[in-house]
Amino acid sequence: MTTSSRHPIPIPAARPVIDEEEIEAAVRVLRSGRVVQGPEVAAFEEGFSELVDGRHCVAVNSGTSALYLVLLALGLGRGDEVVVPSFSFAATANVVRLAGAEPVFADIDPASYCLDPAAVEAAITPRTAAIIPVHLYGHPAAMDRIMPIAAAHGLAVVEDACQAHAAALHGTPVGAFGTAGTFSFYPTKNMHSLEGGMVSTADAGLARTLRLLRNQGMEQRYANEIIGVNMRLTDVAAAVGRVQLAKLPAWTERRIANTAYLSEHITSPRVVKPSVAKGARHSCHQYTIRVPGDREAAVARLADAGVGSAVYYPTPIHRLKPFWEPDQLAGRRWELPETERAAAEVVSLPVHPSLTRPELARIAAAVNALGELW
């Protein structure tokens, strides 16, 4: 595109960090020869525990594995229903299907993009076994309202905090509300370990089951206690994760400051900016706006101005083929108007900690210039 010459360096939507410190940590572990689930993993679990009110932490090889193993550890399966948002990454519902249970999609609150507690309550049936609230974009779901609903119906709560490291609600960190919390350390998340995941739980028995499940059902080698898989984290990944964990507080502050800058300088009246619920600490994983009209044109205009953007998520989970087709066959129809509307309108802008002031100014100016489209 010829216009890109005006902005030789486009601003990427995400900018994963692999600095000298991460490289040195990885090399140190490689040279040590202890590369799989050794001392670095144990230290990573201990360090991460501080982020979730001292809960037990169990490291695994991805956020999806974290979710999946929690469902297995809770014994969820055939005949069970799990209430999930459709406005999320497919992993949230994939794991429900993989465990043999049925996802039941509930609509979102259009302000937070997280599960609407009233919709959760309405989705509960005698077969409901669990709820998976997603702290989407880094905004904590309404746990203060979801936890009492779960308690009243005797349901497990599995927090999908894969986008929300260090987010909190009324002072309680995400991952410290539910039966278990799950985190991802994929490169584009607020912190990463190349690939990796973590489960947090206050239940020591559940933590032990998770440790068995991730390692073929063994605590002592060849003394298998249950059926398990291999979803172990490497010590190389854990060493990188520990370096990033130490940087997370400063990075989160930068994301919050970048969000404040964008919200102050984006003045186009038809753009809906992100909002933060009372008492919530948004970890600002994404800065997501809503645009009226032709979103593709808006995204193309932003790209012309050298501003990368991304749409999370253009297709709600219930409309993805592996969910849609069986639901059609079974005659299941979901009424999710806020989910459909959000999926049609959202655009996420760069908000990562390495953005400079001129880059932030360019992002805000590019969004304000979108007004010409409408």
Ligand SMILES: *Cc1c(COP(=O)(O)O)cnc(C)c1O
């Ligand atoms: C990233 C993500 C996951 C999956 O994490 P992986 O580490 O990529 O497996 C699950 N849920 C949500 C909401 C995510 O954003």
